[in-house]
Amino acid sequence: MRVLSTVKFTALRMLRSYIVLLLLLVVPIILLTVFSFILSGAVPESGVPYINETSMTQVLVFQLFGGSIVMSLIYNDLFTENKIRMYALPFNQTMYAFSIMMCGALFSTLLGALLMVYSQFVLGVMWQNWLWMIYIISLMAVLSIIVCLIFTFSVKNFKIAERLSEVYGIGFVVLAGLFFPMPENGFFDFLGSYGNPLTLSMGAIRDMGESNIGDAWFQANILLGAIIILFVVMLILGRRKIG
Amino acid sequence: MTIFKFALKRSFSNTTNIIFLTLFPIACIFLPNGEEWPFLPYGYQYFGLLILFVGIRLATIILEDREKGVVKRLAVAPISHFQYLSQNLLAYSIILILQCIIVVYGGVLLGKELYQPGWLFILYGSFSFASLAIALAWISIYRNKDASFLVYMSLIFIIVVLGGLLIPIEIFPDLLKRVAVIFPTYWLAEGLKWIVFSEEILDFLLINGVLWLYTIVFVIVGSIRKIN
Amino acid sequence: MMIASMQGVVKRYGSQLVLDYIDLDIQEGEIIGLLGPNGAGKTTLIQTLTGITAFERGKVELFGQTENPFSNQNKEKIGLVTQEITVFEELTAKENLQFFAGVYGLKGEEKKKRVAEALEFVGLADKGGKMPTKFSGGMKRRLNIACALTHRPKLLIMDEPTVGIDPQSRNYILEAVKKLRDSGTTILYTTHYMEEVQSIATRVVIMDQGQIIKEGTVNELIQTVQHEEKVKMDVTDPESVPIHSLEKIAGVKKVIVSGSQITVISAVHSGNLDRIISIVKEYAGVLGIQADKPNLEDVFLTLTGKHLRDKGGE
Numbered sequence: 001m002r003v004l005s006t007v008k009f010t011a012l013r014m015l016r017s018y019i020v021l022l023l024l025l026v027v028p029i030i031l032l033t034v035f036s037f038i039l040s041g042a043v044p045e046s047g048v049p050y051i052n053e054t055s056m057t058q059v060l061v062f063q064l065f066g067g068s069i070v071m072s073l074i075y076n077d078l079f080t081e082n083k084i085r086m087y088a089l090p091f092n093q094t095m096y097a098f099s100i101m102m103c104g105a106l107f108s109t110l111l112g113a114l115l116m117v118y119s120q121f122v123l124g125v126m127w128q129n130w131l132w133m134i135y136i137i138s139l140m141a142v143l144s145i146i147v148c149l150i151f152t153f154s155v156k157n158f159k160i161a162e163r164l165s166e167v168y169g170i171g172f173v174v175l176a177g178l179f180f181p182m183p184e185n186g187f188f189d190f191l192g193s194y195g196n197p198l199t200l201s202m203g204a205i206r207d208m209g210e211s212n213i214g215d216a217w218f219q220a221n222i223l224l225g226a227i228i229i230l231f232v233v234m235l236i237l238g239r240r241k242i243g
Numbered sequence: 244m245t246i247f248k249f250a251l252k253r254s255f256s257n258t259t260n261i262i263f264l265t266l267f268p269i270a271c272i273f274l275p276n277g278e279e280w281p282f283l284p285y286g287y288q289y290f291g292l293l294i295l296f297v298g299i300r301l302a303t304i305i306l307e308d309r310e311k312g313v314v315k316r317l318a319v320a321p322i323s324h325f326q327y328l329s330q331n332l333l334a335y336s337i338i339l340i341l342q343c344i345i346v347v348y349g350g351v352l353l354g355k356e357l358y359q360p361g362w363l364f365i366l367y368g369s370f371s372f373a374s375l376a377i378a379l380a381w382i383s384i385y386r387n388k389d390a391s392f393l394v395y396m397s398l399i400f401i402i403v404v405l406g407g408l409l410i411p412i413e414i415f416p417d418l419l420k421r422v423a424v425i426f427p428t429y430w431l432a433e434g435l436k437w438i439v440f441s442e443e444i445l446d447f448l449l450i451n452g453v454l455w456l457y458t459i460v461f462v463i464v465g466s467i468r469k470i471n
Numbered sequence: 472m473m474i475a476s477m478q479g480v481v482k483r484y485g486s487q488l489v490l491d492y493i494d495l496d497i498q499e500g501e502i503i504g505l506l507g508p509n510g511a512g513k514t515t516l517i518q519t520l521t522g523i524t525a526f527e528r529g530k531v532e533l534f535g536q537t538e539n540p541f542s543n544q545n546k547e548k549i550g551l552v553t554q555e556i557t558v559f560e561e562l563t564a565k566e567n568l569q570f571f572a573g574v575y576g577l578k579g580e581e582k583k584k585r586v587a588e589a590l591e592f593v594g595l596a597d598k599g600g601k602m603p604t605k606f607s608g609g610m611k612r613r614l615n616i617a618c619a620l621t622h623r624p625k626l627l628i629m630d631e632p633t634v635g636i637d638p639q640s641r642n643y644i645l646e647a648v649k650k651l652r653d654s655g656t657t658i659l660y661t662t663h664y665m666e667e668v669q670s671i672a673t674r675v676v677i678m679d680q681g682q683i684i685k686e687g688t689v690n691e692l693i694q695t696v697q698h699e700e701k702v703k704m705d706v707t708d709p710e711s712v713p714i715h716s717l718e719k720i721a722g723v724k725k726v727i728v729s730g731s732q733i734t735v736i737s738a739v740h741s742g743n744l745d746r747i748i749s750i751v752k753e754y755a756g757v758l759g760i761q762a763d764k765p766n767l768e769d770v771f772l773t774l775t776g777k778h779l780r781d782k783g784g785e
Contacts, residue, residue: 002576005573019394037415037416038410038416081554083523089574091543
């Protein structure tokens, strides 16, 4: 498949995007380090050090922004003047877009895994279930990518799509109550729990750590369900745009 | 004052700026109070973060001029670099001060507990000027508007955490407490504490003095780069 | 053998007719120079020919196929040099070529060889490891061309490949196009520069407002406007020269005075040059004389008009 030959170059382009690496790797590393200094040794009643919870939150928060590189590459290759050359090439442009999505998901998951490695081996954070954590990170990455692409395909102006993707990320961080407490009513309670990918993923990891396997899978499956539904939406919108 | 007039117009020319400059400050007024910390309502604790964002968004208008080559055209026009810069900065300062007025006096009108709104306004004003100056210095080392904004955003997150604006500095280890002093956000956080606990006026003058020192130093640094 | 053919192709953007029953045949081995003002429809023609843009009516045939002309099999035989620079800024020059070579199905040693050849061909052999962001405009244009050459296309379409670059780079590109022509590649070349078309094209097609208004060899086209000759004279005092006397000379069609220059347009083979000069010399000092024969620019301006038309992108 001709598209497979492009994967290496997509990966190179992602790895060379120094601003993305700064925002999704360097900044979290600095913040994790700062928090580990601040919270070092502090343990609540549950017995799980504060730094564990904070590290998990941070790793997941930055996954909310993992879709930005994918939306940027797909927009650049298939919607700007570059599309003229890309559509003249003897390969399936839709498959090419999918290949960028997959690369992006792997890239974002890899960055999350690197943060886990750093926090465990440098800062001493103990991750209980690596496989589960990687699975949840990858779900978050894929969801972020799909949401970002939905924005890209739905609005004419790419800058607006970028702003919307930021609203998605920052919005759910705020709705999770990480900056300030949300009002207590049904709407905000939902958006702070089952309607929020961040809280769902945090809950799934926490529950798996506490051996509440059923609850953990339930929350992970809500994420998976959202991914499937939004994937279909993205396909419908994308078909119209990419053809 | 053509540059001034158009700087004001351009500041409100795109939707994101309008949201940052109007809705977000108003939203700050309505955020809830903290329990043990922060001492002021959340919106007033985080307003400093917004000021930093607004500062860079406004300053990147100058960077856009440099990126597109408009400054070259201005360089051969009968207007000095000083006039160009000062008129732009005047426009942005007015916008920031207006925001501070809305946030502080809006809060007073809505009955928020702000302790000493007058001093709070002065503190925010000093921080606004410092924020603009830092943004000006920042854009002087960049050519690309988007890259400059994104990297600055990363920096904002870090200095906001390290300065004690997002987490109380009291729980920081000693080393980080000492390091925090170099960040303007530390001085804002200290100023906010002063507003609540009403200590010596000299402390407040020191806080504002340090913020003005940041302003002067970074304005000088940021004014050096002209055309390229 | 016919490489490509468009028959009665119609394309609209909304209510605007961009291609108006286009008929165009491209024979193997020829270089077609496609000329037209901005907004004539040249880029849209290229895009419909390559299947990038759909069209409402008509037929396109590529490499003998009408059923599915835009198949990947046919696309493998086409190379497209876009008007804009469409290379990946995050990949080095060599990586860019490797990307496109891979998409065209090249692998292993063959791919390495073709990439090296393409870089050599466009004069970037020593710049393969550099990012396009570090390139000058001319170098970027050359890389843009190289990306369309790694797979040795049968049909190379070049959409204004020399726009905005220095004369040295432009010359290099034209020489490269001539080499490609000599190696048997069929080329469709659009440009605003008449001298490029005159230098390389075996056939010229002139487009305007979505229609092909004239086609033929350069000489054939010049013949169509070779019904006039122009004599330009720089004189000391043009106002003292009686224009009506010049207009009365046999064969003179028009006399134009512009500043210190008098232009006399006559029918071809009028043989009235000495009469014109003698009248002018009688009344003013002649500083210089230029006798113009029609060229492709005259053909172009005669057919498409001399007025600027501010249409948007094609």
